[in-house]
Amino acid sequence: MKPSFSASAAIAATFALSVSAANSIPTCGPNQLCPSSSPCCSQYGQCGVGAYCLGGCDPRYSYDLQSCVAAPTCKSGDFELNSLDDVKPNTQYLGDSSTANWVSSGTPVVYNNESVLLTMAPNTVGTLLMSTHYVWYGEVSATFTTSQGAGVVTAFIMMSDVHDEIDFEFVGVDMTHAQSNYYFQGITDYNNGANLSVSDTRQNTHTYTFNWQPDSLTWAIDGNVMRTLNRNQTYNSTTQQYHYPQSPSRIMLSLWPAGLASNGQGTVDWSGGLVNWDSQYMQNGYYYAVFSDVKVNCYNPPSGFSNNHGSAAYYYTSGYGTNDTVATGNNNTKLASFQATGDNPNYDPNASASASASKTSASATMSATPETVPGISGGGAQGNAGAEDGSSGSSGSSGSSGSSVSSAGASQSTGSSGGFSQGGGSTGTSQAPKVVAGSAVALLGFFVACLLL
Ligand SMILES: *[C@@H]1O[C@H](CO)[C@@H](O)[C@H](O)[C@H]1NC(C)=O
Ligand SMILES: *[C@@H]1O[C@H](CO)[C@@H](O)[C@H](O)[C@H]1NC(C)=O
Ligand SMILES: *[C@@H]1O[C@H](CO)[C@@H](O)[C@H](O)[C@H]1NC(C)=O
Ligand SMILES: *[C@@H]1O[C@H](CO)[C@@H](O)[C@H](O)[C@H]1NC(C)=O
Ligand SMILES: *[C@@H]1O[C@H](CO)[C@@H](O)[C@H](O)[C@H]1NC(C)=O
Numbered sequence: 001m002k003p004s005f006s007a008s009a010a011i012a013a014t015f016a017l018s019v020s021a022a023n024s025i026p027t028c029g030p031n032q033l034c035p036s037s038s039p040c041c042s043q044y045g046q047c048g049v050g051a052y053c054l055g056g057c058d059p060r061y062s063y064d065l066q067s068c069v070a071a072p073t074c075k076s077g078d079f080e081l082n083s084l085d086d087v088k089p090n091t092q093y094l095g096d097s098s099t100a101n102w103v104s105s106g107t108p109v110v111y112n113n114e115s116v117l118l119t120m121a122p123n124t125v126g127t128l129l130m131s132t133h134y135v136w137y138g139e140v141s142a143t144f145t146t147s148q149g150a151g152v153v154t155a156f157i158m159m160s161d162v163h164d165e166i167d168f169e170f171v172g173v174d175m176t177h178a179q180s181n182y183y184f185q186g187i188t189d190y191n192n193g194a195n196l197s198v199s200d201t202r203q204n205t206h207t208y209t210f211n212w213q214p215d216s217l218t219w220a221i222d223g224n225v226m227r228t229l230n231r232n233q234t235y236n237s238t239t240q241q242y243h244y245p246q247s248p249s250r251i252m253l254s255l256w257p258a259g260l261a262s263n264g265q266g267t268v269d270w271s272g273g274l275v276n277w278d279s280q281y282m283q284n285g286y287y288y289a290v291f292s293d294v295k296v297n298c299y300n301p302p303s304g305f306s307n308n309h310g311s312a313a314y315y316y317t318s319g320y321g322t323n324d325t326v327a328t329g330n331n332n333t334k335l336a337s338f339q340a341t342g343d344n345p346n347y348d349p350n351a352s353a354s355a356s357a358s359k360t361s362a363s364a365t366m367s368a369t370p371e372t373v374p375g376i377s378g379g380g381a382q383g384n385a386g387a388e389d390g391s392s393g394s395s396g397s398s399g400s401s402g403s404s405v406s407s408a409g410a411s412q413s414t415g416s417s418g419g420f421s422q423g424g425g426s427t428g429t430s431q432a433p434k435v436v437a438g439s440a441v442a443l444l445g446f447f448v449a450c451l452l453l
């Protein structure tokens, strides 16, 4: 059996490193919907409020179809990643996509005003940038160089809230292949992957492109189409569905440690072994991948699309999550606070206590002290932040998340794990440092210079 990995599943398991076994965050998955007090099922299979109800909120397993806030529709453009002006930490973003095109977790760092480094320092789970706008078919390109080293994975993927996925992944022990892959609703299929040849992905900047249409999907590198998938090749006779990516998806750029002892052996092997946290490939104390540009050319909704009720947002009309359950509308996409949900978007306990309309759900929400930012130990879990520093990899409960990493399907059942720990201590939630250097300074020199600061 050929190993095959869903970036979402593996990232989920890695990021879902349990903060504390004692932490009873409600979990969600097939036949297990979130409770009304924390109605939103995150991409990591845990229930919460606030950011849990934004990007990644899974309508299939959330309390009801209004729990997840509707998703901002596709926005065409050339998104140059040369500053953090367009990036908001996930601890600050509340769904207003006019304020930022990207949401981050971890520590993105500006390099030379011309690119953004996704960094991964020891004992962190790296950095993830997620687009605030979704794409429901389009051409999406990213220009970047990868990181290098055993266990270190660079990824450029598209992922929907029901876990459809389109991937370019790069394992740090193979600089001459881009691993292409796709998934339908997170279902593992070991035949979906294909390796595409490319010259040294760390030394050479390449542009990687998905051309995602309702009936066909291509993966291209530097403008050359390397792989084509037609929808009609993906029919699954068991489910009698096309297992083709077909739901609105976010763009995700990431650098993350697949090679952690707490991850499944299959994941570790796939990524080339355990991460060496004292590697020649680290500079300035971290691994890094250099992203300079993302271009998006949105396509119109598919012909025959009849759920068009507006152009601002995507939402689902049922929990099936297939293309025919996607609708567009002029729905609100914002929350008033990190305690609000799609069911109660205006709830803000900090606003005057006169918010009488919200009182009933307010008390329910508050008594449960629900999690507010997936992957961050939020809400009542603050006290566990110490687990972020080094111990997360060896905590007993994180082993359970590791075991689920070997199959994409299992990502829906990372039930026992708590919120993942992101970043080394405070870096996860603080504004990433803006680092600048003279333009003539080579990258290496730049990092050495920074070491001296
Ligand atoms: C979006 O708006 C439509 C009405 O246009 C409504 O039926 C639907 O429930 C809303 N969905 C969400 C998630 O806001
Ligand atoms: C791609 O190459 C990697 C080695 O870098 C290998 O582990 C994997 O099985 C290959 N995938 C496919 C689909 O051939
Ligand atoms: C499959 O889809 C492709 C692209 O839409 C089309 O060119 C091809 O004719 C289809 N093949 C079959 C067997 O329907
Ligand atoms: C078809 O779907 C089922 C259920 O999701 C899955 O277990 C199976 O592996 C799929 N078959 C193929 C050939 O992809
Ligand atoms: C959904 O996909 C099917 C093919 O499985 C296609 O016939 C139909 O037109 C699509 N509908 C929408 C709204 O995209």
Ligand SMILES: *[C@@H]1O[C@H](CO)[C@@H](O)[C@H](O)[C@H]1NC(C)=O
Pocket: 337, 338, 339, 348, 349, 350
């Ligand atoms: C209420 O305000 C405090 C202090 O400004 C802040 O820490 C907290 O996150 C706010 N609560 C919500 C739900 O936004």
Ligand SMILES: *[C@@H]1O[C@H](CO)[C@@H](O)[C@H](O)[C@H]1NC(C)=O
Pocket: 112, 113, 436, 437, 438, 439
């Ligand atoms: C980066 O831009 C800032 C503000 O635009 C400027 O002050 C700084 O000198 C620039 N740094 C480099 C290395 O160009």
